[in-house]
Each structure stands twice: as C-alpha cells, then as structure tokens.
Amino acid sequence: MRVLFVGDVVGKPGRAGLARALPGLRERHRPDLVIVNGENSAGGLGITRKTAEELLAIGADVITLGNHSFRHREVFNYLDGSERVIRPANFMSGNPGHGHALVEAAGMRVCVINLSGQLELRAARSPFSEVDALRDRLDSQADAFFVDFHAEVTSEKVAMGWHLDGRAAAVVGTHTHVPTADARVLPRGTAFICDVGMTGSRASVLGVRWEQALQSFRTQMSVRFDTAEDDVWVNAVVVEVAGDGLATSIEQVLEPAPD
Secondary structure, three states: OEEEEEOEEOHHHHHHHHHHHHHHHHHHHOOOEEEEEOOOOOOOOOOOHHHHHHHHHHOOOEEEOOOOOOOOHHHHHHHHHOOOEEOOOOOOOOOOOOOEEEEEEOOEEEEEEEEEOOOOOOOOOOHHHHHHHHHHHHHHHOOEEEEEEEOOOHHHHHHHHHHHOOOOOEEEEEOOOOOOOOOEEOOOOOEEEOOOOEEEEOOEEOOEEHHHHHHHHHHOOOOOOOEOOOOEEEEEEEEEEOOOOOEEEEEEEEEEOOO
16 A cells, blocks of 8 residues: 655645646555645645645545644534544544544555644643554554654654554654655654655745745744745655555655646
C-alpha cells in the first residue's frame, strides 16, 4: 500500500496548487490512500465545510487538522458528522469531531490518527497515553496505523516516532510548515519525519505574506496577515506500507505546483 500525505495546505493558493498538482502526483507515485492536513485551508487559519469539501473533491481520502481545528464555529456540526475529517484525538472529549478515521485502501484497513503536541500547544491529554489507548482499542479493527502528529517542538515529535516504532506504519509531523531533512524508517518499521512542510506559497513566512510577517517581527505590533499567493509548492511524503502494517520506505515530495 502506498500512502501520499500532504503537508499543511495554506489558504486558497494551497488548495488551488494541490488541485493542479495532484493528478501528476497520482500518476508518478500511484498512492492507494491520500491524506491531507487541512487545518490552515480556510484563509490560512482553520477549516470550513466548504474548504473541507473542496479538498475531498480534489482527491483527499482523509483530512487531518491541528490547533486551529475550531477557528470557525460553522464547522463544528460538520466535524461531528464527518468520518473523514478528523481533529486531534487528545483534545477535550466533549469537543466537536473525532480523533481518528478508519478507511480501506489496497485491501488493508487503515486507522488514521490525529494528535496534538502538548509543548507550546494546548491539548487536554498527553499524546503518548492517548495514542496508546487508541492503538489498543482499535487494534482488532485496523491492519495499519498512520499518525499525523501536529506539534511545535521537534523533541516531542522525535520522541513520538520512537514511542510508536514498530506499532505504526508512520508518524509524520505537521504544524511548523518547514520540511525537515530527517525522513527515515525507524529500526522496527515506522516511517518518520519531523515535519512534512506546507503546501502553499514559498515566497512567504509560513504561508503569510513575508512583508507583513517581517513588519510584525520588526515592530512587535499587531499586523493583519494575508495568505501569500506566489510560488506555491507542494510538500508531501509517500510511504510504502507492507502487508504487516509497517513501512518499507518514505520519500519526500518537494516540488512547485504546476501553473
């Protein structure tokens, strides 16, 4: 089974860029399952029903989120009813939405789990104990587990990779929008990368117009941020998963979206 995981899609430029790029990515990499982090897909912050449906329509099988999951109140009911758009499992139990999705791909039952880090972010429970509980509870329902760990601190992400080594097909990091150079398969068969990166404007500061971000840093004053539009790139990974539910390879995809 091949899984294509696309890093944080930022705003309309990211959505449009992914729509243009996905046919070519499918042709070259032949993914059986496409997972997209969409937590910045609506104007650069959060997700709405409209942007979620757009990502699903262009080919996402599962959409994961993160710390901006609840930015738009209109999406609350949609998250409650959706089986393919998930938010971090270690948020408050009463929060809208669900923390995992069960899908079938290439004859395998795949459990996609979304987690939030606790360092520099807000989460109700430890991601480590939360994923252990989910892994135990869902073990009989899934042949492979794929984890999007939406976290700020690299040490927490690396620790999660080792924590799940041999118990998940992949642990991929999101949130910081900058692709890291540490993609590898850990000794017991879990593909890992600290951060996949973002799908959005590379002529920006993490998807925001660079002039505005620079003004904020230089003045330390409140600045209205707009989503940058130029030089859109797709940041993703392709993970090959064997029949035992563990990874045999992970390959980074870092390329400009077609015009």
